[in-house]
Amino acid sequence: MGRLTGGDPSLLRRINSAVVLHALRTAAPSAAPTLTDLVKLTGLSRPTVEGVIEGLMESGLVMEASAEEGAARRQGRPARRFRFRVEAGHLLGIEIGPHRVAALLADLRGRVVGSASLEVSETASADERLERVREAVADLLRRSGVACGSLRAVGVASPGIVEADGTVRLGTALPEWTGLRLGERLRRSFRCPVLVENDANAAAVAEHWKGAATDSDDVVFVLAGLSPGAGSLIGGRLHRGFGGAAGEIGALHLLGREATPEEVLSTTGQPLHPLDEAQVARVFTLAREGDVRAQAAVERFMRRLVHDVAALVLALDPELVVVGGWAAGLDGVLEPLRAELARYCLRPPRVAQSLLGEAAVATGALRLALDHVEEQLFAVESTVTARR
Missing domain, CATH: 3.30.420.40 (ATPase, nucleotide binding domain)
Incomplete structure (x- = not known):
């Protein structure tokens, strides 16, 4: 087992390459940097930057930018500019x-x-x-x-x-x-x-990247449906649990203390069949129209969802709960969730709807x-x- 030191040339090349490539990748497309720019941005010597650029161009990750991609043209020979090849x-x-x-x-x-x-x-x-x-x-x-x-x-x-x-x-x-x-x-x-x-x-992960949770690092995302699941970020990092099963809140009814989803959403006393999104949407529609049995079913559904989410919120104390999945599109999900979490949780989190919808x-x-x-x-x- 070899000993790795700070002077290891292979490691230094890797670090230098990563630093230069990162500077190129984060540069604005309309302002492709020159060698001089890269020396300033990276703190590396000009010969080192030149060597790294040569290697990155050979790998196909970097190319010389066209005149249109650089700064405004000046008199004399223009400086060479480089860009990260996103393609x-x-x-x-x-x-x-x-x-x-x-x-x-x-x-x-x-x-x-x-x-x-x-x-x-x-x-x-x-x-x-x-x-x-x-x-x-x-x-x-x-x-x-x-x-x-x-x-x-x-x-x-x-x-x-x-x-x-x-x-x-x-x-x-x-x-x-x-x-x-x-x-x-x-x-x-x-x-x-x-x-x-x-x-x-x-x-x-998606909502934290470009959705409703871009400004929060402690997040619970609820994929609300017939059997809800959840994903959690702690300190901006995905929490999967020891075996990847963290957030399986839809399994709580399997403990035997609550009815199955088919029974929760039933309006007849018999298990709802088939248990699919169209059937559930119909139950919610009937509830809005004043059907007493449908209203009771929706109330049971909301109570189940709130209990499932509250269990995770109490354990993780997130700043934000984002609700997505098809159930998020049904009327009246967010406000009851906010109200019930306020009752159950010592420090209620903010609750928001997914901004990414079905693309999340x-x-x-x-x-x-x-x-x-x-x-x-x-x-x-x-x-x-x-x-x-």
């Missing part, structure tokens, strides 16, 4: 849900350049559902003019408890999902790193892919660890 690779974020699959395509800055979605049957097998994923991605890449080989990383968000290697340890929302080696199956199709995460966790899960999956690429491009910690 040097692409990222993919995929949502796999009960009723649809969706995909977002982005450049290396995370800017979305295309999207696609396809409906899928709730009863589709795992093979059929994954085939729909491939169809959606193939259509998206074709329309965007992007080759599959250009993908640097793929993020995938799915219901269920997901292990670190992308295996779904437990997934009751989708047929044949429990035990599915989802990451392994998709890596065969993409031939690049595939990161798999729980859908509520991914949505929490796929956007979070895209952020997972972007995080992976950024770690490869800019982090030196992994290099140090690998050499120890």
Whole structure:
């Protein structure tokens, strides 16, 4: 086991490359920096910056900027300017849900350049559902003019408890999902790193990135539905728990102290069947129209949702609770949640509706892919660890 020192030339090159690349990536597109600019921005010597730039250009991550991308032209020979090639690779974020699959395509800055979605049957097998994923991605890449080989990383968000290697340890929302080696199956199709995460966790990451939680680091995102799930950020970092099962608040009724979702939303005394979004929306509509049984069902649904969320809020003390998922679109969810959390919680959090809507899960999956690429491009910690 070799000893790593501060003078290790390989490590120094990696650090210098990451520093210069970061400066180029964060530069405004209309102000591509010169070598002199990069020396000032990074604090490195000019020969070091020149060497790093040469290596980054050979790798395809950096190129010389055109005159239009630099500052206003002056007399004499213009200084060479450089830019990060956001088009040097692409990222993919995929949502796999009960009723649809969706995909977002982005450049290396995370800017979305295309999207696609396809409906899928709730009863589709795992093979059929994954085939729909491939169809959606193939259509998206074709329309965007992007080759599959250009993908640097793929993020995938799915219901269920997901292990670190992308295996779904437990997934009751989708047929044949429990035990599915989802990451392994998709890596065969993409031939690049595939990161798999729980859908509520991914949505929490998305809202923190560009949604309702951009100004909060302690957040609970509730994916409100028939069986709600939640994702949590603590200090801005995703909290997955020891086995990836943190936030599975929809399982609380399994403790045996409460009715099943089919019984909670029933207006007849018999379990609601089929238990789907259309049926639930109908119950909420009847409640608004004054149906007494429907109003009682909605009250039970809201009480269940509040109890589930309150349990997590009491444990984590978040600053903000963001509510997303299809139930967030039903009238009257947010205000009762605010009022009841005020009753149950010692310090009630702010409650807000998702700003990303149905795009939250796929956007979070895209952020997972972007995080992976950024770690490869800019982090030196992994290099140090690998050499120890």
